[in-house]
Amino acid sequence: MVTHETMIAETVLFPGHQGDQISGYLARPMGPGPYPGVIVIHAAPGFVDHFKEVARKFAAAGYVAIAPNLHHREGPGDPDDVGSAVRAAGGVPDDRFLGDTRGALDLLRSLPYSSGKVGIIGYCSGGRQSYLAACSLPLDAAVDCYGGGVVAGPEELSSTEPQAPIELTQDLACPLLGLFGADDGRPSPEDNRETERVLESHGKTFEFHTYDGAGHAFFADYRPSYRQKSAVDGWQRVFGWFGKYLS
Amino acid sequence: MCAGHVETVEVTGSAKGVDGWFPLERVHAVYDHSFHAQTEESLIIDFVNPDRGPGARVSVELSATSANRLIQAIQDALEDGERRHGPLQVETTA
Numbered sequence: 001m002v003t004h005e006t007m008i009a010e011t012v013l014f015p016g017h018q019g020d021q022i023s024g025y026l027a028r029p030m031g032p033g034p035y036p037g038v039i040v041i042h043a044a045p046g047f048v049d050h051f052k053e054v055a056r057k058f059a060a061a062g063y064v065a066i067a068p069n070l071h072h073r074e075g076p077g078d079p080d081d082v083g084s085a086v087r088a089a090g091g092v093p094d095d096r097f098l099g100d101t102r103g104a105l106d107l108l109r110s111l112p113y114s115s116g117k118v119g120i121i122g123y124c125s126g127g128r129q130s131y132l133a134a135c136s137l138p139l140d141a142a143v144d145c146y147g148g149g150v151v152a153g154p155e156e157l158s159s160t161e162p163q164a165p166i167e168l169t170q171d172l173a174c175p176l177l178g179l180f181g182a183d184d185g186r187p188s189p190e191d192n193r194e195t196e197r198v199l200e201s202h203g204k205t206f207e208f209h210t211y212d213g214a215g216h217a218f219f220a221d222y223r224p225s226y227r228q229k230s231a232v233d234g235w236q237r238v239f240g241w242f243g244k245y246l247s
Numbered sequence: 248m249c250a251g252h253v254e255t256v257e258v259t260g261s262a263k264g265v266d267g268w269f270p271l272e273r274v275h276a277v278y279d280h281s282f283h284a285q286t287e288e289s290l291i292i293d294f295v296n297p298d299r300g301p302g303a304r305v306s307v308e309l310s311a312t313s314a315n316r317l318i319q320a321i322q323d324a325l326e327d328g329e330r331r332h333g334p335l336q337v338e339t340t341a
Contacts, residue, residue, distance in 0.1 A: 043280075044251065044279075044280070045279075045280050045282055046282075074301060075301065077300060077301040077302045078301075078302065080282045080306075081301040081302050081304050081306075082301045083282075084275070084291075084293050084295070084301065084304060084306065085295075085297065085301040085304075087251055087253060087275075087277065087279065088253055088255065088273075088275050088293070088295070088297075091251075124280070215287065216280075216287060217280070217287070223280075223281070223287075224281075224285045224286065224287065225287050
């Protein structure tokens with residue numbers, strides 16, 4: 001994999017759900033392109049710097065990456081304070097997430113150095129949102145990293161998350177990679193087997209990998225849940241997936 | 248675990264944050280991912296005033312044992328204090 005040692009990374013503004021202007025962190029290699037795009041979806045605790053690092057990691061690998069700040073409207077403020085306010089309000093509404101992500105997708109495809117291919121990757125709640133987006137938007141590849149709530153019973157639904165994404169699986173329009181920890185409680189290995197069963201029943205292109213010795217958020221190198229061996233292997237699979245379906 | 252559980256109560260009182268004291272409006276008791284504590288999940292208590300923005304927040308992240316100790320300590324202090332000194336005022340001025 002070619003490493004792009006020079007890049008531009010900055011916060012940009014773009015129209016999101018219902019035309020609201022929101023911010024995102026855009027990172028891209030310095031060069032004419034064309035580069036495929038990746039949308040990076042942050043976890044529920046907040047739009048912390050880790051997700052900007054993830055965007056830069058993709059840029060170094062030759063992608064134009066944007067990490068939308070899904071909590072933009074509740075800010076400004078420290079990401080964990082803003083994340084707390086969003087949590088207290090019931091989380092990011094699914095329709096707002098899809099509108100914001102549609103805006104990020106349109107932005108990436110409009111850039112003169114874009115190849116036109118765009119994938120999405122999300123972590124934790126962002127993993128669920130990645131699955132939701134892959135079933136709702138014209139994306140070219142998706143990665144769900146331990147998204148809990150893809151499988152959800154009626155008692156888990158809410159005004160902000162009114163539908164379990166698994167119910168939209170028939171509309172999944174791009175290849176899906178799922179990366180999970182065997183010790184995770186949500187999604188549990190049973191949840192993931194149910195998702196696999198539904199994906200298979202609809203004839204979808206997907207791969208799921210579950211790591212022993214890892215729980216939730218094993219990619220999060222700023223938290224005690226980080227599992228180096230699983231994360232290193234996971235990153236190889238992520239770049240393999242996007243390399244295959246976004247080139 | 249990718250789930251949070253939030254219990255919210257309206258409160259009267261004050262909290263001291265990074266910008267000094269502010270009047271409290273609500274307290275959220277939450278079971279969710281830790282932001283700083285060295286555990287995957289915590290019992291989080293957020294003392295907030297939403298009218299003053301997301302930064303008007305004093306937050307703690309506790310283990311289950313610590314949370315239960317705190318519950319007991321609050322009850323003990325309130326009961327012992329009121330027994331010795333009489334009931335706390337129902338409302339205080341921020």
